Amino acid sequence: MSQETYYYVPGPSRWPLVGSLALLLMGSGAAMWVNHIGAGPYMVLAGFLVLVFMMKGWFGVVIGESEGGSYxxxxxxxxxxxxxxxxxxxxxxxxxxxxxxxxxxxxxxxxxxxxxxxxxxxxxxxxxxxxxxxxxxxxxxxxxxxxxxxxxxxxxxxxxxxxxxxxxxxxxxxxxxxxxxxxxxxxxxxxxxxxxxxxxxxxxxxxxxxxxxxxxxxxxxxxxxxxxxxxxxxxxxxxxxxxxxxxxxxxxxxxxxxxxxxxxxxxxxxxxxxxxxxxxx
Amino acid sequence: MEATVPGHADTHAHGHHGHPPSGLMRWVTTTNHKDIGTMYLWFSFAMFLVGGMMALTIRSELFQPGLQILEPERFNQMTTLHGLIMVFGAIMPAFVGFANWMIPMQIGAADMAFGRMNNWSFWLLPPAATLLVTSLFVPGGAAAAGWTLYAPLSVQQGMGMDMTIFAVHILGMSSIMGSINIITTILNLRAPGMNLMKMPLFVWTWLITAFLIIAVMPVLAGAVTMILTDRHFGTSFFNAAGGGDPVLFQHVFWFFGHPEVYIVVIPGFGVVSQVVSAFSRKPLFGYASMVYATASIAVLSFFVWAHHMYTVGMPVGGQLYFMYATMLIAIPTGVKVFNWIATMWRGSLSFETPMLFSLGFIFLFTMGGFSGLVLAMAPVDVQMQDTYYVVAHFHYTMVAGALFSAFSATYYWLPKWTGHMYNEKLGKVHFWLSLIFFNMTFFVQHFLGLAGMPRRIPDYALQFTEFNQISTIGAFGFGLSQLLFLYNIITCIKGGPKAPAKPWDGAEGLEWDLPSPAPYHSWETQPTVK
Known part of the structure; x- marks a missing residue:
């Protein structure tokens, strides 16, 4: 175990909630899609786009912190x-x-x-x-x-x-x-x-x-x-x-x-x- | 809202990272292990009430023979959702809540290893719960194949089953991320000097539990994915005409399912170990053997799954193997029970509420273990399979085991979270009512099962009436007793006598070195453990 006692704790972030919204859309959309309910595919697509948006944003923050020397x-x-x-x-x-x-x-x-x-x-x-x-x-x-x-x-x-x-x-x-x-x-x-x-x-x-x-x-x-x-x-x-x-x-x-x-x-x-x-x- | 949340009181006085956002946004965006632990615990309690209402609906229907209030399909949906919500929505999140609150404080870490992922692990639960609960209202209703979702029943049902499948996927992501976080925190963030064999038992049991979760939740994801593709994409996993086999589902499910029942109870072992030691004012007897016993239980849990399936037509050699392998688990479990009793032996015992719940745990969980041994015997199980004896058995381990240890943990650490002492007298009343009504509900179910009453059926033969009525009255008593618990917690958050940093004189561990309530950020400078 490293003996460095400082550990980076990130501040508040909105990205997890965005990710949860994405998965709610994808989960309920997929359940509708497989049962041939019209809005299903669009909800899955929307959820997927939100997920990509979340990953871009969240990983962007992590990359910034990493390159900024926080880790x-x-x-x-x-x-x-x-x-x-x-x-x-x-x-x-x-x-x-x-x-x-x-x-x-x-x-x-x-x-x-x-x-x-x-x-x-x-x-x-x-x-x-x-x-x-x-x-x-x-x-x-x-x-x-x-x-x-x-x-x-x-x-x-x-x-x-x-x-x-x-x-x-x-x-x-x-x-x-x-x-x-x-x-x-x-x-x-x-x-x-x-x-x-x-x-x-x-x-x-x-x-x-x-x-x-x-x-x-x-x-x-x-x-x-x-x-x-x-x-x-x-x-x-x-x-x-x-x-x-x-x-x-x-x-x-x-x-x-x-x-x-x-x-x-x-x-x-x-x-x-x-x-x-x-x-x- | 803020006043009703433990751990909030001194937030601003101690926050070194600036002020967290206020109001709802604080809870939505937080990366603080205490905030997230609090959300887990409240979510878990809400789900406990939802699942409890379903249980009371089931018991109401069973108050007398014949169909009273539920159609049979609705009854099956109730048993299914009750199981899924209690296991994945109430018990597991409760212990993740304790883990979030206590593990960083107990190992001397500033926070969990991944604050944002921790937040996501929690905030995935409400979407999954939404999918599960709203599935009651779609055409065809909720999943009605039992929480085990056996094929071919689960392959045939309506849209509610698909919602359940995707809910399980989301719950799985949540618990895998939560477990990765917990393992990483324990392995990497311990304070200098806190080597593995000095960790409190609660931390050890969570380390082992998190390993189990990461190992088996993906297998459950695989199992429900197979159901999904069999339902909608023409695969033949569980279709004999295509060369598959419905029994395959049971194998994959129980490869997950048996470790899962230990996932539910092993953190409770850790709680009970610490509480019994604290209120006996003695170090835990056989610390190392406790660790090894827990690890052995976890390892063995991977090799016993088919004892849930003795009646599917397994070869007798298979039955014998799974029977003996299952009985082997009694050995490490016996070591644990022995150690708890030896810890109390000649201790200076006192019986505050956490101790009472832990003693209730030891007594009743051991009974659940014994009825488990009865069921482990293949020739006996053939009579008992799918009777109320099984229901009685696993509620002794799930309710008197996992839930009682969660109550014990709540009372034990509540002063640390809120800075106030809870009402001891009310706590004791809660314990005794829970104990009495629990046994009233479930003890009689042993007799019902032995007499041949099948489970998951909304109607029964006349001769089972009396025991069912006793059970139903017990269930309502148990449910109402939990309102005392809620009342006690809320009054404890709002006020009550000031709690000292260490309210239990026999307690040990780093968490008691922190003031009560624990500051928003604890151990920013790591302590050194000798």
Whole structure:
């Protein structure tokens, strides 16, 4: 524990309330939207815009305080703990969906094909991939060694370029920092484009949809939430690039950059698990 | 409004960061742990009353057999919302309120680690509560699948279920951010010399609780997200025709749900540990074993979830594993109860209200633990599943456990918050009425359950009438007794005898080194702990 006894306590702020308003709009709007009530989508959109406004304002204040020198090493350590625990919570969120995948593969599909269910589903043979006994259309499961393998390579490379950028920041080589960041962002965007292409291919050529039984369910929910996290990570990286352009960060004071890097590596590791258990095995 | 808020009295005299905004804006924009703790506590009490009204509605319907005041759908909505509001709206925010008030003061920190995020954690609760409560008034009414939201029932219901799902998402964000804040504060903001094994038990229990919350709230978010996509986007998580399984929901839910019941009660363990030690005028017996026992309970809670599901058709090997794993929890729990009793052994005991509630906790929570052991036995549980025995069991842990320890904490720290002593006689009356009416309400439910009365049903067979009437009268008595509590708190905030810095002579901890009421900003210069 740091022995510095001073700790920065921020003054009153209106941003949290703005954020609460945003989530109230988004939550109630989404509940209306899924029930086909007209105002729903507009409320979600409005809420989202308020949320973006809140993030811009709130993070702006934090960045100002950080660059203004309000944060000492002890505040920095708080950010490190907080980001670590946040990533842990994300790990647990993904594990719920991985758990669902393992459950259907090892328990529910074999059970549906077992002797006990013969009367109900006489035709059904338990095997993975499966869309369940009630799904009658043919579909093609996603193969691992095409785009997914390329995507694995892209994300792993992006981890390397990001670390290289971090090395640049540590030895105050801003050109290396910028180049590494730009490369990482580009790799992330290419990854996302390939995911979009893969989804479109699945929907149009392979008859593989979110509604294609548990296979479609687990495939799209797991890769979809991962893709959402890549999008968030890439957005944060772009913000980091703008901050680097604006001259922010010093070799000994740049936790925002490191936190984003941790997040990016976390998203990377999730992908490795996805590649193995969703695409490959 | 300002006069009714504990901790406000000396705000301006001690505020070193300039004046906070006045009026409503102070509360909306505050980053002060005491203001936020106060808001958590009042919000929690309001939700306690809302959830309590729902409980009384349920008990009124059950006063006699047949349908009196509620349609069956409304009855199910009441049981569902009562559970969700009490767990997520009343008990959890109450303990986050105590954490906000006390943890910085107990570890010698100026405030919580993240003041603005702390504010947001609180202000996410009103939108979530709004979604939950207003769902009663949409077509189809509120969610009616029980607080556990089991599929396939939850996949079939109306718009109220979607509002509940999004409310749970917002509540989850709130408690994850709150927990990250608490963990960071405890790990990083302790005063010099306050090493981990010197921390007060309340701080330790919150450290462990916050870890549990961060570990399992995202799993609940995943579970309700699966319900949402099964409802509206054609996924098949819980649909056997698509290869899924409704039982999958129960697994994911209870992986969250079992740690959740410890999230609700573990901070109460910390409160009781401190209160029993203070009013026995002895250091806590077995401090280190208390810490290890709490940590063991937390770890074990991840491996026992399917004891809620013995009747779903689990293989017998699974039943045996979950039965023995569950019984294992009795060991660290026994260590704790033993330590509390050993702390009192040959102590110089006195029985002020906080001590009374803590003793009530120890006695009744232990009974709840024993009925838990009964339910843990798979062959026995097959008879008891979904009967009033289960209702009796978990209300012994939730009400006589978590709620009694929250009362104990309130009376224990109220002088520190308000600068005034509460009315001791009224406090004792509150305790005895709560104790008597609590047992009147719930003790008889053991018999109802053993006799086979199913829970979550608005009607029952004639032979259950007497016990149900006793239970309903007890519930109304319990509810009305809580008005004494509210009255006592308000009069304590408004006036009463001046409280010294340390009103309890046996109490230990840094919070008693601060004046009463505690200044708006405490420990701007950190104390050194020897």
């Amino acid at each position: 000492n090493k002890r505040v920095d350590l708080s950010f490190r703990w907080a980001m670590s625990w946040f990533i842990f919570s994300e790990v647990m969120f993904f594990s719920a969906f991985f758990g669902a995948l393992f459950y259907v593969r090892t328990l529910s599909i074999p059970d549906l094909g077992s002797v006990e269910q013969q009367m109900l589903w006489p035709e059904f043979k338990a095997a993975w991939p499966s869309a369940g006994p009630g799904f009658k259309e043919a579909f093609t499961p996603m193969a691992a060694w095409g785009i997914p393998a390329i995507n694995t390579l892209l994300l792993l490379t992006s981890g390397v370029t990001l670390t290289w950028a971090h090395w640049g920041l540590l030895k105050d080589n801003r050109t290396q920092l910028k180049l590494g960041l730009v490369l990482t962002i580009l790799l992330g965007l290419v990854f996302l484009s390939l995911q979009v292409f893969e989804y479109s291919h699945a929907y149009h050529e392979m008859n593989l949809k979110l509604s294609t039984g548990v296979y479609g369910t687990t495939f799209f929910m797991l890769t979809g939430f991962h893709g959402l996290h890549v999008t968030i990570g890439a957005t944060m990286l772009i913000v980091m690039l703008f901050r680097v352009m604006a001259g922010h960060f010093k070799p000994d004071h740049h936790f925002a950059f490191e936190g984003v890097a941790w997040y990016w590596h976390f998203v990377d590791v999730v992908w490795l698990f996805l590649f193995v258990v969703v695409y490959w095995l």
